[in-house]
Amino acid sequence: MKSRITFIGLGNMGIGMAQNLINAGYKINVYNRTAAKTQELTGDFEQFQTVIEATEDADIIITMLSDDDALKEVATSKTGFLQIMKKDAIHIGMSTISPETSRELYELHHEKETHYVTAPVFGRPNAAATAKLFICTSGNKLIKEKIKPILEVLSQGVYDFGEEPGAANVVKLAGNFMIMASMETMAEAFTLAEKQGLDREKVAEFFGETVFNAPIYKNYGSLIAKKQYKPVGFKAKLGFKDARLATKMALDVKMPAPLLSLVYNRLMSALANGKGDNDWVEGISGGVSNDAGI
Amino acid sequence: MKSRITFIGLGNMGIGMAQNLINAGYKINVYNRTAAKTQELTGDFEQFQTVIEATEDADIIITMLSDDDALKEVATSKTGFLQIMKKDAIHIGMSTISPETSRELYELHHEKETHYVTAPVFGRPNAAATAKLFICTSGNKLIKEKIKPILEVLSQGVYDFGEEPGAANVVKLAGNFMIMASMETMAEAFTLAEKQGLDREKVAEFFGETVFNAPIYKNYGSLIAKKQYKPVGFKAKLGFKDARLATKMALDVKMPAPLLSLVYNRLMSALANGKGDNDWVEGISGGVSNDAGI
Numbered sequence: 001m002k003s004r005i006t007f008i009g010l011g012n013m014g015i016g017m018a019q020n021l022i023n024a025g026y027k028i029n030v031y032n033r034t035a036a037k038t039q040e041l042t043g044d045f046e047q048f049q050t051v052i053e054a055t056e057d058a059d060i061i062i063t064m065l066s067d068d069d070a071l072k073e074v075a076t077s078k079t080g081f082l083q084i085m086k087k088d089a090i091h092i093g094m095s096t097i098s099p100e101t102s103r104e105l106y107e108l109h110h111e112k113e114t115h116y117v118t119a120p121v122f123g124r125p126n127a128a129a130t131a132k133l134f135i136c137t138s139g140n141k142l143i144k145e146k147i148k149p150i151l152e153v154l155s156q157g158v159y160d161f162g163e164e165p166g167a168a169n170v171v172k173l174a175g176n177f178m179i180m181a182s183m184e185t186m187a188e189a190f191t192l193a194e195k196q197g198l199d200r201e202k203v204a205e206f207f208g209e210t211v212f213n214a215p216i217y218k219n220y221g222s223l224i225a226k227k228q229y230k231p232v233g234f235k236a237k238l239g240f241k242d243a244r245l246a247t248k249m250a251l252d253v254k255m256p257a258p259l260l261s262l263v264y265n266r267l268m269s270a271l272a273n274g275k276g277d278n279d280w281v282e283g284i285s286g287g288v289s290n291d292a293g294i
Numbered sequence: 295m296k297s298r299i300t301f302i303g304l305g306n307m308g309i310g311m312a313q314n315l316i317n318a319g320y321k322i323n324v325y326n327r328t329a330a331k332t333q334e335l336t337g338d339f340e341q342f343q344t345v346i347e348a349t350e351d352a353d354i355i356i357t358m359l360s361d362d363d364a365l366k367e368v369a370t371s372k373t374g375f376l377q378i379m380k381k382d383a384i385h386i387g388m389s390t391i392s393p394e395t396s397r398e399l400y401e402l403h404h405e406k407e408t409h410y411v412t413a414p415v416f417g418r419p420n421a422a423a424t425a426k427l428f429i430c431t432s433g434n435k436l437i438k439e440k441i442k443p444i445l446e447v448l449s450q451g452v453y454d455f456g457e458e459p460g461a462a463n464v465v466k467l468a469g470n471f472m473i474m475a476s477m478e479t480m481a482e483a484f485t486l487a488e489k490q491g492l493d494r495e496k497v498a499e500f501f502g503e504t505v506f507n508a509p510i511y512k513n514y515g516s517l518i519a520k521k522q523y524k525p526v527g528f529k530a531k532l533g534f535k536d537a538r539l540a541t542k543m544a545l546d547v548k549m550p551a552p553l554l555s556l557v558y559n560r561l562m563s564a565l566a567n568g569k570g571d572n573d574w575v576e577g578i579s580g581g582v583s584n585d586a587g588i
Binding site: 122167209257 | 472554
């Protein structure tokens with residue numbers, strides 16, 4: 001019999017992931033702070049009004065929330081699920097959060113005889129909807145084996161980084177830094193080409209087809225070249241949150257990272273200019289354009 | 295009958311390119327400042343002791359030199375070929391130089407009733423040897439058509455950027471900036487992961503297989519992850535030259551480019567520390583490691 005899964009957090013990413021689990025035949029409970037969001041789901045699932053109700057019979061709880069605080073609220077607060085989880089139930093933390101929070105949750109679950117596995121994802125909402133995510137994992141080996149079939153339903157690949165619970169978060173935050181750094185790289189290169197009289201879209205196409213033919217450069221490259229910042233795929237304020245978490249990680253281990261500081265400040269400037277809810281591509285590429293007066 | 299080509303500049307890149315032209319059946323004259331370099335060539339070619347002798351009967355002259363000054367010496371100096379080129383002969387400038395130098399050469403050739411086409415390349419020496427380069431072109435349309443078969447022998451793709459002679463140089467310098475920026479990106483991400491207790495090679499492999507699966511990230515990513523800086527593929531001082539030319543381009547058009555400034559200073563520091571002849575990967579990745587005390 002397939003495990004009963006509770007899915008918490010039906011945002012742009014979570015909605016597609018939950019749908020894929022329903023389609024794969026899992027029994028799904030869902031909880032979202034904004035209940036109306038679940039109207040986008042189709043098929044067999046049960047919706048609950050509180051975290052406690054949604055999770056009390058769950059074998060697996062998946063959290064896909066926007067930040068550390070949102071996760072702590074549903075997991076460890078007075079109204080959180082940690083107090084009522086079944087013995088040996090598993091919490092899969094898929095949000096982009098700090099490694100410290102994963103380490104804390106791992107300990108707290110351990111005390112309660114439940115389990116915590118870290119499993120953040122790479123991919124935009126369309127990758128979530130089409131099960132083309134990449135998932136990084138860290139945590140207890142046996143528990144990771146148990147949940148592997150679930151992660152495989154959601155992704156095109158699962159990559160493990162060992163037993164230290166925070167490790168997958170380090171990879172995820174390092175990766176989001178790399179994506180922001182790539183955006184800064186492309187924005188500076190294409191803007192320089194534009195100011196030198198070239199067609200920035202043609203320049204972007206060239207690099208996307210040749211030495212930089214990776215999804216990040218093709219997809220973000222096209223958006224940056226066209227200065228196409230809508231629809232919003234990922235908000236600048238969430239990008240800033242990740243730059244902040246990565247900066248905190250760097251600070252914790254005494255790691256000077258000037259490029260990380262650059263993108264951190266680039267996105268802080270987007271927030272300072274009231275653009276926190278715009279796409280992070282605009283936060284970075286728009287900042288480079290503004291600096292250059294175009 | 296195939297054109298007689300003179301190839302000037304048999305460095306790490308030029309040697310493989312000249313060999314591919316010989317293999318394709320072209321009649322090749324070669325000239326290199328250090329004559330001994332030609333000993334690596336096999337097959338049918340003629341070697342000359344002076345630029346003038348090497349170029350006087352050439353239909354096509356290809357230059358593949360380390361910088362603007364080296365190019366000007368063989369082309370426009372008293373001992374250069376511009377004064378003796380046959381009418382309608384074509385000079386293909388494949389070095390990584392400033393757009394200004396291409397614009398000047400284009401004019402000078404025009405006055406002499408000869409032709410200049412800009413055609414810088416992307417690829418390391420092994421790509422030159424295996425004809426896997428990517429070539430960017432700019433200049434007169436008819437002349438570009440004429441030389442296309444030659445460029446196809448050397449490359450896996452030729453990408454045109456219009457008639458303005460400097461345009462292909464802008465793309466090449468923007469691309470080399472993007473490569474340096476990618477190295478800084480990876481070096482910071484992998485060093486952060488390492489200081490957080492992760493295996494940096496595993497992190498590099500993950501990104502190279504997933505969201506950053508482009509040659510630049512795979513190849514340089516592996517070198518940076520392993521801190522493997524030998525053999526020297528491209529010297530830090532040549533990378534610095536390109537960062538300097540890109541910075542000059544940015545200055546000319548009033549384009550603030552903080553990431554470009556960052557890699558410019560990173561490589562200047564490598565030169566200041568006596569590492570100009572080491573690989574540019576060491577210049578950047580070694581700088582990040584040093585900053586982080588590892």
